[in-house]
Amino acid sequence: MSKKIILIVDDSEFDRKLLHGALTKKSDLDVVEASSGDQCLQILSQQRVDLVLMDIMMPGTIGTQVLTKIREKFNAIELPIIMVTSKADASDVVSCLQTGANDYIAKPVHFDVAVSRISTHLKLAELSQEMSRLKEMAALDAMVITYNHQINNPLAIALGCLNEPLFVDQVMGEKLTSSLWRIADIVKKITVLTEKKEIEYQQYLGTSKMIKIS
Amino acid sequence: MTDQNLPPLSFDQKAFLSNFQGMEDLAEQTICSFLTTLPQLVFAVESAIQNQNPKELELSAHTLKGVLSNFFAEPSRLLAWKLEKMGHDQLIQDASQVLLELSPELTRLFEDLKFFMNGRKLECPKK
Structure with missing residues (x-):
């Protein structure tokens, strides 16, 4: 079976590289990166992605806007989306969950927690598709x-x-x-x-x- | 990884080490990357304040805050968050003052991380 592919979307190269490195070391996942909402949408149109990890705030983009566009093409079972956010972004988290995000992870990202959450959502998606x-x-x-x-x-x-x-x-x-x-x-x-x-x-x-x- | 030295106050060394357990090489890379990147991150915040641009301040402080959170560097993270909130609320008249409080915290963090690396006889690759 081919590896699951995770797309990390974050304008901060530092945070992207760190999360990429940690996920690669702690799991058997393939990871691709996008530095913006537009690049995220482009990647999704070009290749299979099994889960998206997305920063809630990026230049020129509000997390909910990108979410809405993604959900026009992929539902929450086809493509789970986990928002990455800091503790003070509670209202943004609620907006994102209402717009179609499956879950969120708070910064600082605890890598073991991130891997567990990702695995859970991938498994849920798999089981939901099997049920259908x-x-x-x-x-x-x-x-x-x-x-x-x-x-x-x-x-x-x-x-x-x-x-x-x-x-x-x-x-x-x-x-x-x-x-x-x-x-x-x-x-x-x-x-x-x-x-x-x-x-x-x-x-x-x-x-x-x-x-x-x- | 164990450490016999007193933990620095600028970042939670125990939490940092715990998060990178089994990934010590990634921890070193992360510290080195931070030590290189920090000046640019601070410059972005300084520019935003100089340009009196709340949106720019919100974004640059948000980025800085996110990076600092990886080191569990609570004192400086809180100040970065304060700047982000000022940018978000478009009330940036006192942002310079907060930046004056943040700068020494960042310097302390910078030095503590270098000390941390030296204590492990580690060096960042020279460019």
Whole structure:
């Protein structure tokens, strides 16, 4: 699995380098840096970032403005944002949390605390995304069961009609019989698959947007 | 890292060492970087006061305050915060006075950090 990427946004090169160094030494994270809100947005548009650590105050930028722009493209689950702030910035912290920040860390940054908070938010994001996928699978499951049931009835009728004199023609009769029993077999396999309830998301969709049936 | 010397008052040595435990090389780099950068940080604050620019003062003092917080240097951090607040509130007429209080604190911090490095027989790389 590829490393998680943290984006540090701070106009102070001193603070950026320090946090970068500490996170690299204390964790298995990749770190990239931005010195401004604009550079932050540029990086986010160019590459995958898993979490943003952002200083609450930068020249020409208010933290909430950058937050708003980030949240237009990424929700709080897709991209957790932790604000870095000093103790006296309480009202700014509230504004940022209301605008979409997930959390904040107070300066001086205690590096062990920072790493723990980052890990927690990365894990939460991962679990939330997994929950969404499971909900999708459950909806898909219900849909498949419904369609199976809806197909079974007319299929039984069609198979029953094969004995009618209309289908006496051997060649046509054989083709129809073969096709209908093939449909019946696929319906049965889909029923078995949905009953298993252990299918990975990839087996449902993969790259072909079809269920894999062996 | 242990230290037998009396802790200086300009920064909380124990808190600093604790935060950098296991990253002693990063601690040295941080101190060296600070010793090099401090004059520029102070200059930015001085310029803002000279230019009577509250926004500039707020930002430069905020940056200085953030840097100082990494050393748990509470006396100077508080004064930097005072300057930041003056800039934020656009009441900078007494900012020069606060800067006069801050300067000796920064000098003390500068010397204490150099002493700290010397005590460990460490040297910052020469440019």
